[in-house]
Amino acid sequence: MLILTCPHCGVTAEETEFHAGGEAHLKRYGPGSSDADFEDYMFNRVNPKGVHFERWRHVYGCGKWFHAARCTATLEVFGTYPAQTHQPPEALLDIIRQKRPGWSWRDFS
Amino acid sequence: MSDAKSVTPLQGAKFDGIATVQEIGPRGMITLRGTLSDATFAAAVEAVTGCTVPAQRKASFSGGNAVLWMTPDELMLMLPAGSVAGALETLAEKLAGVHHLAADVSDARALFRLSAPGVAAREVLARLAPVDIAPGQFGPGDLRRTRVGQVAAAFIMVEEGVFELVCFRSVARYVFDLLADACGETTAQPVF
Numbered sequence: 001m002l003i004l005t006c007p008h009c010g011v012t013a014e015e016t017e018f019h020a021g022g023e024a025h026l027k028r029y030g031p032g033s034s035d036a037d038f039e040d041y042m043f044n045r046v047n048p049k050g051v052h053f054e055r056w057r058h059v060y061g062c063g064k065w066f067h068a069a070r071c072t073a074t075l076e077v078f079g080t081y082p083a084q085t086h087q088p089p090e091a092l093l094d095i096i097r098q099k100r101p102g103w104s105w106r107d108f109s
Numbered sequence: 110m111s112d113a114k115s116v117t118p119l120q121g122a123k124f125d126g127i128a129t130v131q132e133i134g135p136r137g138m139i140t141l142r143g144t145l146s147d148a149t150f151a152a153a154v155e156a157v158t159g160c161t162v163p164a165q166r167k168a169s170f171s172g173g174n175a176v177l178w179m180t181p182d183e184l185m186l187m188l189p190a191g192s193v194a195g196a197l198e199t200l201a202e203k204l205a206g207v208h209h210l211a212a213d214v215s216d217a218r219a220l221f222r223l224s225a226p227g228v229a230a231r232e233v234l235a236r237l238a239p240v241d242i243a244p245g246q247f248g249p250g251d252l253r254r255t256r257v258g259q260v261a262a263a264f265i266m267v268e269e270g271v272f273e274l275v276c277f278r279s280v281a282r283y284v285f286d287l288l289a290d291a292c293g294e295t296t297a298q299p300v301f
Contacts, residue, residue: 008181009254010165014239017256060256062180 002075004056007082008064021055024067025087025106049073051096051103055083069096115190118219118281126292128225128233132285133273137188138218139196143209145182153203157196158186168252168265177252177265177275185263185275190215219281223264223272223288228301230270235300236291238264243301258287 002015011017023045029037046052052072057065067085069078069092078099079092088108096103103109115135124130139157143150151162159171163178175187188196193213200211223230231242237257241247247266254263260283262276276284 011253011255013255016239060261061254064180 002070002077004068004077005080006058006061006064007066007080009058009062011058011061013061017058017060019057019059021057021065024053024055024083046106048105051078051100051105053088053105053108056080071100115216118278119285122285124285124289124292126233126289127229127294128223128292130285130288130292131222131224132219132281133222134220135190135215136220137186137190137193137196138213138215138275139186139188139193139200140179140183140212140214141186141200141209142183142211143204143207145178145184147207149204149207150209153200153207154184154186156203157199158188160186163250163252166252167250169250170267175265177263179254179263185214217278218275219278219284221274221276221284221288223274224270226270228270228299230272231301232299233288233291234264234272237287238262257284260284 003012004015004018005012026041029041050071050073052070054068054070055065056068057063065083066080067083067088068080069088070076078096081089081092093108117132117134119132122132141154145162154160154162154176158174158176160169160174160176162184163169163176166178168175168177173189177185177187179185186196193215197211197213223233228244231244235242238255240253240255247253249266249268252263252265254261257276260276260280262274262284264272264274266272
């Protein structure tokens with residue numbers, strides 16, 4: 001079971017208080033985009049073994065969305081951060097670099 | 110319009126077990142959203158309730174009123190049942206020109222009081238919510254929004270041994286039954 005810390009209300013709680021919202025940092029391709037870009041945005045998701053970035057919602061608590069970085073193999077949670085951003089905070093990336101040398105996830109490494 | 114009278118969903122249902130569960134209310138409840146750190150906002154909250162803006166995951170009390178920290182941009186004001194309309198007017202006046210939202214949610218919520226001497230009330234909540242309610246971890250004035258059984262709820266510790274729990278009106282019967290069930294004696298080792 002995951003133990004997540006909501007960056008909005010500071011609560012550290014177990015998974016059942018939250019709801020998973022799929023992959024984080026997706027770039028939306030809407031009307032006017034190419035079919036390939038739209039297909040990629042709509043259907044294609046990474047499914048890594050190791051470091052992963054996900055959206056979560058504190059559904060039974062404050063109701064806010066946030067992002068979490070975790071390891072899909074060990075369920076270790078590297079950190080959480082507010083969703084109003086295009087990339088993870090540098091401090092969090094440093095933690096992951098330290099714990100999983102050589103990792104990469106989409107454009108991040 | 111008829112003279113509609115506010116009726117609580119369970120009309121004051123009560124259960125005595127290792128702790129006492131009592132449905133309370135009707136009580137005036139206002140959801141107030143805005144910038145919590147704003148001085149005008151804080152002054153408006155104080156004008157209506159007499160309470161200060163509570164810190165993160167805290168509740169503040171004054172007289173019979175209470176202010177609950179719900180999210181980083183939302184408070185719940187608890188007032189006597191008849192004073193909501195006046196309070197909304199005062200809020201609109203004090204917060205004119207300040208971005209905010211104030212809504213009367215008195216009839217959309219159910220309220221319960223869970224009380225017992227000693228740690229029994231903590232024991233009951235610990236059976237239902239995935240929260241550390243141990244003495245020293247959760248004390249008077251602390252607030253937590255979480256899951257109780259299968260539904261969302263918020264509870265505050267008013268004083269040692271006394272909790273107040275807020276949930277949606279539509280699940281009032283479920284939450285009451287859940288609390289009453291958790292108030293039963295069991296042979297299991299107590300948590301606290």
